[in-house]
Amino acid sequence: MSICELLSASRHYGSGPTLVKALDNFTVTFEPGEFAVLSGPSGSGKTTALNLIGLLDTPTSGLVKIDGQSTEGLSSKALTEIRGQKIGFIFQSFNLVPVLSAVENVELALHLSGLNPKQTREMASESLTQVGLGDLLDRRPNQLSGGQQQRVAIARALVKKPKLVIADEPTANLDSKSGNQVLDLMRQLNEEHKATFLFSTHDPMVMERARRVVKILDGRLLADETQGV
Amino acid sequence: MLILKLATRNLFRQLGRNALSMVSIIMGVLVIIAGRGMANGLDENVYRAQIHDAGHVVVVPPDYPKFGIDHPIDTLYTLSDADRSWLDANTTEWTERIVAAPRIIKGLDSTRVRLVGYDPESDAAVFPRENWEMTGSLPENTPGGGVLVGSGVARLLNLSPGEVIVVEVRTADGALNAIQLPVTGVVDTGAMFFDNVGVMLPRNEADPLLLSTGRSSHVHGRIKDRDAAPSWATQAETQLGDRVQVRTWLSSTEALIEVGEMRRTMFSFMGVALLIMAAAGIANTVLMATFERVREIGTMRALGMTRGGVITMFATEGAWMGLVGGAIGAAMGGALTWYYNVNGLDMMALVGAKADLTSDYPVDATLYLDFSPPTLIVGVVVAVIVAVLASLYPASLASHMQPADAVRAEQ
Numbered sequence: 001m002s003i004c005e006l007l008s009a010s011r012h013y014g015s016g017p018t019l020v021k022a023l024d025n026f027t028v029t030f031e032p033g034e035f036a037v038l039s040g041p042s043g044s045g046k047t048t049a050l051n052l053i054g055l056l057d058t059p060t061s062g063l064v065k066i067d068g069q070s071t072e073g074l075s076s077k078a079l080t081e082i083r084g085q086k087i088g089f090i091f092q093s094f095n096l097v098p099v100l101s102a103v104e105n106v107e108l109a110l111h112l113s114g115l116n117p118k119q120t121r122e123m124a125s126e127s128l129t130q131v132g133l134g135d136l137l138d139r140r141p142n143q144l145s146g147g148q149q150q151r152v153a154i155a156r157a158l159v160k161k162p163k164l165v166i167a168d169e170p171t172a173n174l175d176s177k178s179g180n181q182v183l184d185l186m187r188q189l190n191e192e193h194k195a196t197f198l199f200s201t202h203d204p205m206v207m208e209r210a211r212r213v214v215k216i217l218d219g220r221l222l223a224d225e226t227q228g229v
Numbered sequence: 230m231l232i233l234k235l236a237t238r239n240l241f242r243q244l245g246r247n248a249l250s251m252v253s254i255i256m257g258v259l260v261i262i263a264g265r266g267m268a269n270g271l272d273e274n275v276y277r278a279q280i281h282d283a284g285h286v287v288v289v290p291p292d293y294p295k296f297g298i299d300h301p302i303d304t305l306y307t308l309s310d311a312d313r314s315w316l317d318a319n320t321t322e323w324t325e326r327i328v329a330a331p332r333i334i335k336g337l338d339s340t341r342v343r344l345v346g347y348d349p350e351s352d353a354a355v356f357p358r359e360n361w362e363m364t365g366s367l368p369e370n371t372p373g374g375g376v377l378v379g380s381g382v383a384r385l386l387n388l389s390p391g392e393v394i395v396v397e398v399r400t401a402d403g404a405l406n407a408i409q410l411p412v413t414g415v416v417d418t419g420a421m422f423f424d425n426v427g428v429m430l431p432r433n434e435a436d437p438l439l440l441s442t443g444r445s446s447h448v449h450g451r452i453k454d455r456d457a458a459p460s461w462a463t464q465a466e467t468q469l470g471d472r473v474q475v476r477t478w479l480s481s482t483e484a485l486i487e488v489g490e491m492r493r494t495m496f497s498f499m500g501v502a503l504l505i506m507a508a509a510g511i512a513n514t515v516l517m518a519t520f521e522r523v524r525e526i527g528t529m530r531a532l533g534m535t536r537g538g539v540i541t542m543f544a545t546e547g548a549w550m551g552l553v554g555g556a557i558g559a560a561m562g563g564a565l566t567w568y569y570n571v572n573g574l575d576m577m578a579l580v581g582a583k584a585d586l587t588s589d590y591p592v593d594a595t596l597y598l599d600f601s602p603p604t605l606i607v608g609v610v611v612a613v614i615v616a617v618l619a620s621l622y623p624a625s626l627a628s629h630m631q632p633a634d635a636v637r638a639e640q
Contacts, residue, residue, distance in 0.1 A: 108529070112534050
């Protein structure tokens, strides 16, 4: 069973002469354990596609399926529940909560998915240790480097053991060394957790590391290539 | 728990702005607590002054004036032995008085006063004198023994012990009578009504002057439970018949207490007005916080926070502001009311000059504010409720942000 499917999905903004087709009749399917990239120039529609797959947005037409379940007509609460249980997010700007420590940021994801608070601290610490931040648990985001912050974000995304991890240009705000380290880590976690990793990027370095590259242009599928990485 | 921690830490993110928002809450709660403390204290002041001036219960002739110094003595009554026995059995203390409204004259100056003819044996039990400040002494209980004057009267006529005044009065039968008496003492009883217009004569002096021997205009009594005064009045009216009218400390202060209720309403209105201002301030503060934290809200929504969760988070922040502001306001209000509950507030100092406070109403010179712990708790609870309600609108706006846009918002 596919982990996520966009079936003839379109996302349009505005109407009449101001109509913008951010995604137009787009179909793509991702299988469990994939390490794939959605690539394309700015404005090509890759972020829109990720928003639909991550259930952060709903399509104007077409269908989104997560883990075999259609999301059509689901309430905001039901979509939130699926996001909380099955999808992890990594953002370009890390999006850590500044008033929480590294471990609390990771705990927050567990807390929001309804886990018992007694278990969350241990799981969060474990997850941060796994990304190499076991000795920086109590640091606040402003006390961490960009690469370390993105590692916290990765730990936060993976701590719930989601089936799908969505990363929106995860290396865009990092230098090449930190970017490579983050990519290595994600690749390693992909192999260990068997979670599907789905990136959006136009960074060639990231595309080289992906096993599959889905190219988008003007909201349409341009190419779908598998690489022997 | 983590959300509570998050809300608490968020409170410190814009500490100055949040503190400013809390000032109105602090002031609102302070005004409500101090205002109610003062209004309740004034009520109690009136009760205390009334009891100080007349006891828990007072028996007067029918249609006797409630206020002022018009004291008719043409309808005096006589207590039978049965009446006296009943009073002995049904009061802790009681005493008879005759009250008249003579003129006292010193040289070319004169003023109308309230003359109290008292029984030296039983009067002090009903009207305790431990707080009296007296220069000179009480009059002897013999004809020509002298007169005790209130401090306001003494100030008005420039009287001091040893000086002689003339008391000019109409007797119970309506004839003119007068007597020359030495002032034996000047007293400050703390009850403005008496101090400003009162003079006291023992019955042995007053009765020959008023031709009222064996008759009284007032019977004052104290009973075990002051709250039982209304039922005591009903029983007394049955015992004493329609030649008298029975008043209680409650019925005698009804008009003033109605004024007190208006005062309480006014203070509450001021407090509520301040809390509404506080609510607007908090709503604005929380609204600004939501604009500043759009990306955070989007991230939490992406991580699985429901719309209800977003509302709860911001409402908790509002609740914290209400709790902290309310607690500070309650602490300040509590400290103020407690201090003046223990030490009293000199109302003379408030109005500037004692002589200007000539009052026909029973008002004590010292106001003790009502210190009420339940009011402090109510103040804090009201502050929290107001703050939470004020937070709901911006919190609701935040909960409706589109997560897809919010996660990528510029910070």
